[in-house]
Amino acid sequence: MKICGVGQATPLNPVTFQQISNHLTSDCHKLFLAVAWYTGERPEAILSMDVKHVYEDVQKRKPRDTVLYPLFNRKDKQTREVPSNWALKLMLGAYEAPASGFLFPSLYRADKHLSRQAMDKAFRRALKKAGLQNKGFSLYSARRGFITRLNDQGLDIKVIQRLTGHKSINSLIRYIDVTEDQLKNAIANF
Numbered sequence: 001m002k003i004c005g006v007g008q009a010t011p012l013n014p015v016t017f018q019q020i021s022n023h024l025t026s027d028c029h030k031l032f033l034a035v036a037w038y039t040g041e042r043p044e045a046i047l048s049m050d051v052k053h054v055y056e057d058v059q060k061r062k063p064r065d066t067v068l069y070p071l072f073n074r075k076d077k078q079t080r081e082v083p084s085n086w087a088l089k090l091m092l093g094a095y096e097a098p099a100s101g102f103l104f105p106s107l108y109r110a111d112k113h114l115s116r117q118a119m120d121k122a123f124r125r126a127l128k129k130a131g132l133q134n135k136g137f138s139l140y141s142a143r144r145g146f147i148t149r150l151n152d153q154g155l156d157i158k159v160i161q162r163l164t165g166h167k168s169i170n171s172l173i174r175y176i177d178v179t180e181d182q183l184k185n186a187i188a189n190f
Contacts, residue, residue, distance in 0.1 A: 010136035012145030040146030
């Protein structure tokens with residue numbers, strides 16, 4: 001768990017995802033969290049997304065079947081495509097996206113996207129309103145929750161690796177959270 005900014009973020013689960021989402025005040029912030037939750041991408045890559053990476057037709061609000069993360073937006077410099085979840089498609093269909101440019105534009109500069117700091121402030125306010133502050137949640141919690149959920153569903157580690165874009169299984173495994181209950185069940189069912 002992340003304590004005082006040190007350690008790994010606590011992964012979101014369906015309940016905490018919903019609690020935080022319910023306390024985000026803007027559609028932009030809610031969509032950011034949903035994109036992170038349903039694609040498991042890093043915050044910077046999400047913030048720097050172009051509308052064409054998620055929409056086939058922006059004017060008609062028609063989402064793509066996959067969310068595209070081009071190599072120039074990603075830490076590992078590898079393009080990643082993630083199948084669009086039906087719930088994410090619904091949110092994208094309802095979102096008033098800009099006609100072109102960044103999916104999450106800055107409120108102050110047309111040539112910039114929403115800053116990580118601005119998103120983090122909104123996230124922290126929502127955590128506080130939800131009573132989840134000081135529990136180790138950060139903008140990376142959705143990514144850790146995405147990967148942990150895939151693992152909990154029993155998916156093969158290679159499938160998870162392909163969905164997340166991790167080059168090595170060793171770096172992927174660090175994102176998978178193991179609970180005390182899982183450890184107890186493993187021994188009880190041994």
